[in-house]
Amino acid sequence: MAELLIEGLTKRYGAINAVEDVSLHVADGEFVTLLGPSGCGKSTTLAAVAGLDRADQGRIAVGGTVYFDAARGIYLPPEARGCGLVFQSYALWPHMTVAENVGFPLTLRKVARAELRRRVEEVLALVEMERFAARYPHELSGGQQQRVALARTLVYQPAILLLDEPLSNLDAKLRDRARAWLGALRTRLKLTTIYVTHDQIEALSLSDRVVVMNGGRIAQIGPPQEIYEHPADPFVADFIGTTNFVPARLLADVAGGGRAQLELADGQRLEAHSERPARAGSRVTLAYRPEHMLPATAAMPEGSVLRTRITSRAYVGGLWQVGLDLAGSPLRLEARQPPMGDEFSLWLPHAGGILFPGAADVAA
Incomplete structure (x- = not known):
């Protein structure tokens, strides 16, 4: 295992900076995920670490080895x-068995046959695929193929x-199971890992x-x-x-860590904790997660009660997702x-x- 150090990484495609001045330290054995929408630079960063794409500026080192400077x-x-x-694509050789696919990198490295067999058996057991060693890729499910690709x-x-x-090629249920399995595996391996995804879960x-x-x-970060x-x-x-955003105007100066007095576009007023200082009269945006908002009742804890209009209702299994309009x-x-x-009377803490x-x- 080894630590990864990225310093000032920049990659340009013509006039576009796909990655701009990215610096990151990943500790030995740490699992770090690069998360973001398509085109944010996460896969380009990964490709630069792997050497599949040569960056324009910066430095990449793993342990005592400089990959790029x-x-x-x-x-x-x-x-x-x-x-x-x-x-994303598992790229397994269709004419090779699972064991042959997994052992192929060792064959290229001219590892002795006995050592090759031992390491293949060991890694197939690690990914719980030892029973499928003699099968071919077309005889496996997507999740099983993913495990073989990882074992290889x-x-x-x-x-x-x-x-x-x-996991992006797996269906929703299989993806959930694969995520749980991968989580258990990472705990056992403790291998320095960079994981790229757009999936927040x-x-x-x-x-x-x-x-x-x-x-x-x-x-x-x-x-x-x-x-x-x-x-x-x-x-x-x-x-x-999921986050709800409400534009507002600050009624009085607020210090960081204080409580802000806010006015919405329709004149309703509320209070909210502010970690950042702000000046009276300035425009601000208040963000609330859906789990923090509740229907107002007579015995609510400290918070603000606001008038809203219901725009939609949808049952999603165990919960109703309710669309509301608050001051537009x-x-x-x-x-x-x-x-x-x-x-609808809405309570906001x-x-x-x-x-x-x-x-x-933000995106609509």
């Missing part, structure tokens, strides 16, 4: 880097493991830390709970989970029972929201 003109080819790489990577004992959306459930990327840059509960900006809040802003509430009528300066620029 633009300033010094160092560039190791992929085969010299010792990285284990698993793509692990068999030559890579310095670091690079996974580029390895995968990122939150598997990672020691999550790196949220946007426009080729790192928007935020942190443990999954920190990323979810304390997003750095509206983009991160919107991309991780669309919200989504999750409720055990569907609210009746057209009007003083400490449950996140206040961002300015107007939130």
